[in-house]
Amino acid sequence: MTVYAIAQITIHDRPRYERYAARFLPTLQPYGGRLLAADEKPQPVEGSLTCQKVILLAFPDEAAFRAWEASPDYETIAVDRRAATTGHVVLVQGLG
Template identity: 30%
Template sequence: MPAYIIVEIEIHDHETYEGYKKLTLDTLKNYQGKFIVRGGKTETLEGEWAPERIVVLEFPTKEMAKSWWASEEYAPAKAIRQSSSATKMLLVEGM
């Protein structure tokens, strides 16, 4: 069953965050992950929600998604993201 990581990001240091974006793509390959949404323009349809940046990643399974998130490959990029932004990250199973 596919799994998705949904991330809401508020960037505090845009210059440093660019380094995160450059590193992340290569870390997904071993986990068969891919970007579905990567910072595209958003439009609020209901409620009060105006995120600065939304990212959605797809993985074949939730186990692969969690393995990627905890991996040594992703750790340097994760450290950059955590130092340059505030994030909310959710793992959800697909259909």
């Protein structure tokens, strides 16, 4: 079943984040991951929003997401994301 990773982040070190972002997409492809949305001006509909950027990823299943997240290619670049941003990532199950 498809799973979605939703990241809500605030960027504190733009050059380091851009270095991460430039290498990000190729890490998804071997795991069937897809970037569905990335918005630096998300519009809150209800409640307040404390992040600067929202990212939505899709993976074929949780095993694919976990394999991508633990992959050496992603771990190598994730160091930059972790150093350049604060926020959180949640994994949600798709329907059907």
